[in-house]
Amino acid sequence: MNCGHAQDQLLDGGFGGQDLTGHLASCAECRRFAASVEAVDAAFHRLRIVLAPPTLKPNVLLRAKLEQGLRRRLITLALDTLAAAGCVAALAAVLFWIYPQPAVTAFALVLGCLWAALFRGTAIET
Amino acid sequence: MTERATGGFAEEARSGRREEAFETLVTIYQHKVYRLALTMLRNPQAAEDATQETFLRVWKALPGFRGDSEISTWIYSIARNRCLSMLNRSSSKCEIGMEELPEQTAPPHDPDPFPTLMEALGQLDGRQREAVALFYLEDKSYEEMSQQMGIPIGSVKTYLHRARRVLATFFQTRDAEVPADGKGTGQ
Numbered sequence: 209m210n211c212g213h214a215q216d217q218l219l220d221g222g223f224g225g226q227d228l229t230g231h232l233a234s235c236a237e238c239r240r241f242a243a244s245v246e247a248v249d250a251a252f253h254r255l256r257i258v259l260a261p262p263t264l265k266p267n268v269l270l271r272a273k274l275e276q277g278l279r280r281r282l283i284t285l286a287l288d289t290l291a292a293a294g295c296v297a298a299l300a301a302v303l304f305w306i307y308p309q310p311a312v313t314a315f316a317l318v319l320g321c322l323w324a325a326l327f328r329g330t331a332i333e334t
Numbered sequence: 335m336t337e338r339a340t341g342g343f344a345e346e347a348r349s350g351r352r353e354e355a356f357e358t359l360v361t362i363y364q365h366k367v368y369r370l371a372l373t374m375l376r377n378p379q380a381a382e383d384a385t386q387e388t389f390l391r392v393w394k395a396l397p398g399f400r401g402d403s404e405i406s407t408w409i410y411s412i413a414r415n416r417c418l419s420m421l422n423r424s425s426s427k428c429e430i431g432m433e434e435l436p437e438q439t440a441p442p443h444d445p446d447p448f449p450t451l452m453e454a455l456g457q458l459d460g461r462q463r464e465a466v467a468l469f470y471l472e473d474k475s476y477e478e479m480s481q482q483m484g485i486p487i488g489s490v491k492t493y494l495h496r497a498r499r500v501l502a503t504f505f506q507t508r509d510a511e512v513p514a515d516g517k518g519t520g521q
Binding site: 215216218219220240241243244245247248249251252253254255256258259260261264265267268269271272273275276 | 353356357360361364365367368369372373378382385386389390393394448450451454466470471491495498499501502503505506509
């Protein structure tokens with residue numbers, strides 16, 4: 209067995225075997241390499257006990273809550289806007305039916321939009 | 335836990351107990367995801383960010399998780415993809431400052447085990463780091479690694495073989511530079 213084969217076998221996880229053992233006994237370079245492979249394995253073994261920082265979990269939960277809150281607010285805002293727009297449209301239709309004059313309807317629409325904007329502004333603040 | 339892992343959490347999330355299910359997931363997997371991110375990014379702060387982003391994605395997607403794979407596999411794949419995209423986007427940002435490693439994470443019997451490993455990991459590309467993370471931290475078989483990395487088993491073996499060679503060579507060089515003090519050879 210030459211050094212290349214021995215090191216390949218070490219890297220593929222084979223520390224046993226007579227050929228390899230025999231080669232390692234006679235080759236200082238490969239013994240050093242074997243020790244390094246073991247050192248890598250040992251370092252990863254130690255890495256397995258690393259813990260996440262204690263702040264990680266609370267931060268994750270907080271961000272999830274914020275994300276959920278933001279989503280809810282966006283949905284609420286969209287629904288509020290839809291409701292306000294529906295009210296304005298209904299008001300305009302009723303006014304146009306009672307007073308079929310474009311000026312009156314336009315005036316009512318402007319008033320309705322202002323009311324809707326005010327309503328939305330209040331909703332956002334709350 | 336395995337029974338629950340294949341969809342129980344998603345069931346819980348869908349049935350209105352999303353927050354409880356999510357908190358349990360974070361409790362169970364936070365350390366493993368963090369270690370995976372640390373291996374791939376080599377920077378504690380970046381690893382923490384990646385872990386947070388991973389769990390936020392889990393949070394958003396949990397109700398839709400169908401249980402086609404184990405939930406751990408699903409979470410790890412989100413984490414790995416997140417780390418790979420962070421590496422691709424800005425590899426320079428993820429360069430580690432060795433002093434940044436939190437001291438409490440080092441085992442008491444070996445005060446300085448991670449800087450060498452983290453520095454050695456810097457010699458690997460993203461896919462090689464992914465391979466060693468799957469192999470060492472998640473105990474995946476070649477078949478599982480092949481599925482998760484989306485490459486043939488032969489390529490997985492090649493990635494791992496080359497990665498281990500690079501790491502071993504780095505450790506060897508390090509040991510040659512440092513005066514002999516018995517450090518670094520593990521058990």
